[in-house]
Amino acid sequence: MANPMPLQISRPTISSSHEQEAVLVLELNQSVPTDTHGALSSNQQSIQPQRITTRSQSGIHKCNPKYALHVDIDHSLVEPTCYSQAFKQHEWRNAMVQEFNALQRCGTWKLVPYHPQMNLLPNKWVFKLKQRADGSIERYKARLVANGFHQKPGIDYTESFSPVVKHSTIRLVLSLAVSKQCPIRQLDVQNAFLHGFLNEDVYMRQPAGFVDEQYPNYVCKLQWSIYGLKQAHRAWFHRFSEFLLQLGFEASTCDYSLFVYNHKVQYMNDQMHLSQAKYALDLLKHTNFLDAKPISTLVPCGQKLSAYDGEPHDSPDLYRSVVGALQYLTITRPDLSYAVNQVCQFMHSPTTTHWTVVKRILRYVKATYNHGLLYKPGLSHITAFSDADYAGNPDTRHSTRGFCIYFSSNLVSWSSKKHKTVSRSSFEAEYRQLAYTAAELSWLKSLFRDLKLHLFVRPFGATISRPLP
Incomplete structure (x- = not known):
């Protein structure tokens, strides 16, 4: 068959x-x-x-329960990415109306006929939920932003540099305020960048949703600065600094963002706690480490990271994003400085071993997310500590340096970085680090002088402390 x-x-x-x-x-x-x-x-x-x-x-129209997934989304808590999305929600529509009215009150632009020789800048609406420290919504914020990357140098902008305050300056001023029993106030200038003067002719399209009915083909000639321009930061800084100088403030020569006004004040509070608890929780939520098991130590004792450890990481962009966020967290977390500095050295080519260390740092942040700096009043004196890890880098044999500086009992400045050159002995590594610390102390001394604080400072000297064998 x-x-x-x-x-x-x-x-x-x-x-x-x-x-x-x-x-x-x-x-x-x-x-x-x-x-x-x-x-x-x-x-x-x-x-x-x-x-x-x-x-x-068969007339059965009921969904299978195992596929019936329904999620209720509160669209008012989602930040729109474009005008068409925001227009559907009245909270964001009101925010756009408020922003447009503020622009009109400031006289930010005037409508002029379009000319082909104009470098016409596009614009877009940017939406942001402004939250309080506890995470609750303070207000819905809409901002009209010009696409400054279309600007041409020498035509609609010249210089764009604007100084930024140093973190050490902020911590020192807060420590002084607590020690000298001074009140502390935090101010927010609404629509700050709209107050800057413009010295160039800048033209922009009319914003979406607010095109003038009588002159729909006209364009906006900016008379004041607006968000997104390359010179917006610089224009606002010049306007604000001139205003403070007219009030009698004096600009610091050590930090151009610091202005001092001598005035007697009364005692308000006896201590201050600086932390980034909400930022730490947001970081843990973003990286899905909110439910991770917390640990009490950052890096295992004696661990040295090498560029040749492990296999290449499959998502280097994720590595760079998380490490960059951890860098911002070190503003109030000196305990993270050394570990974050170590993982920052492999941004160009991270490996699985480096990512394991980053995850360990996140677990440590989970256990200590509410840690920060506690400032208390005390005697006005400065104490600095420095150290160096001789030839600690297994690949290049560079040393790692670190210092911390206290004003009274308050930590105001610290650093953990890799030496730029190779030291030939442990003494040379320590000596180089001592020079870096002395430079920071000299800068702080000049900053005290700008603050009109006269502290008795003896000539720089160092005392070597080492553990007993």
């Missing part, structure tokens, strides 16, 4: 129409063998099309 031929099964074809029947078809690659009488053999049965009845044909 001839061997039965193999069957070829075609893909099931299901019609989308309810009137047609869905049929599963089995096709033979050739005719089915028969016996000598022309009938089908005993092990070969006639194959009939099998009818499949769908749920919709």
Whole structure:
């Protein structure tokens, strides 16, 4: 008896129409063998099309429970990415109206006819939920931003540099305020960048949703600065600094963002706690480490990271993003400085071993997310500590330096970095680090002078402390 031929099964074809029947078809690659009488053999049965009845044909329209996933999303808590999305929600519409009215009150632009020689800048609406320290929503914020990357140097901007305050300056001023029993106030200038003067002719399209009905083809000639321009930061800084100088403030020569006004104040509070607890929790939530197991130590004792440890990380962008966020967290977390400095050295080519250390740092942050700096009043004196890890880098044999400087009992400045050159001995590494610390102390001394604080400072000296053998 001839061997039965193999069957070829075609893909099931299901019609989308309810009137047609869905049929599963089995096709033979050739005719089915028969016996000598022309009938089908005993092990070969006639194959009939099998009818499949769908749920919709049976009148069943209820979803299968295992596929019934429904998520309620509060769209008012989602930041829109464009004007068309924001226009559908009244909270964001009100925010855009408030921003546009503020621009009109400031006289930010005037409408002029378009000329082909103009370098016309596009713009877009940017939406942001402004939250309080506890995470609750303070207000819905809409901002009209010019696309400054279309600007051309020498045509609609010249210089764009603007100074930024140093973190050490902020911590020192806060420590002084606590020690000298001075009140502390935090101010927010609404629409700050809209108050800067412009010395160039800058033209921009009319914003989406607010095109003038009488002059729809006109463009905006900016008379004041606006967010997104390359010179916006510089224009605002010049306007604000001139205002403070007119009030009698004096600009610091050590930090251009510090202005001092001598005035007697009364005692307000006796201590201050600086932390980034909400930022730390947001970072843990973003990296899915909010439910991770916390640990009490950052880096295992004696661990030295090398560029050749582990396999290349499959997502280097994620590595750079998380490490960059950890860098910002070190503003109030000196305990993270050394570990974050170590993982920052492999941004160009992270490996799985480096990522393991980053995850360990995140677990440590989970255990200590509410840690920070506690400033208390005390005696006005400065104490500095420095140290160096001789040839600690296993790849280049560079040393790692670190220092911390206290004003009274308050930590105001610290650093953990790799030496730029290779030291030939542990003494040379310590000596180089002592020079870096002395430079920071000299800068702080000048800053005290700008603050009109006269502290008795003895000539710089160092006392070597080492553990007993």
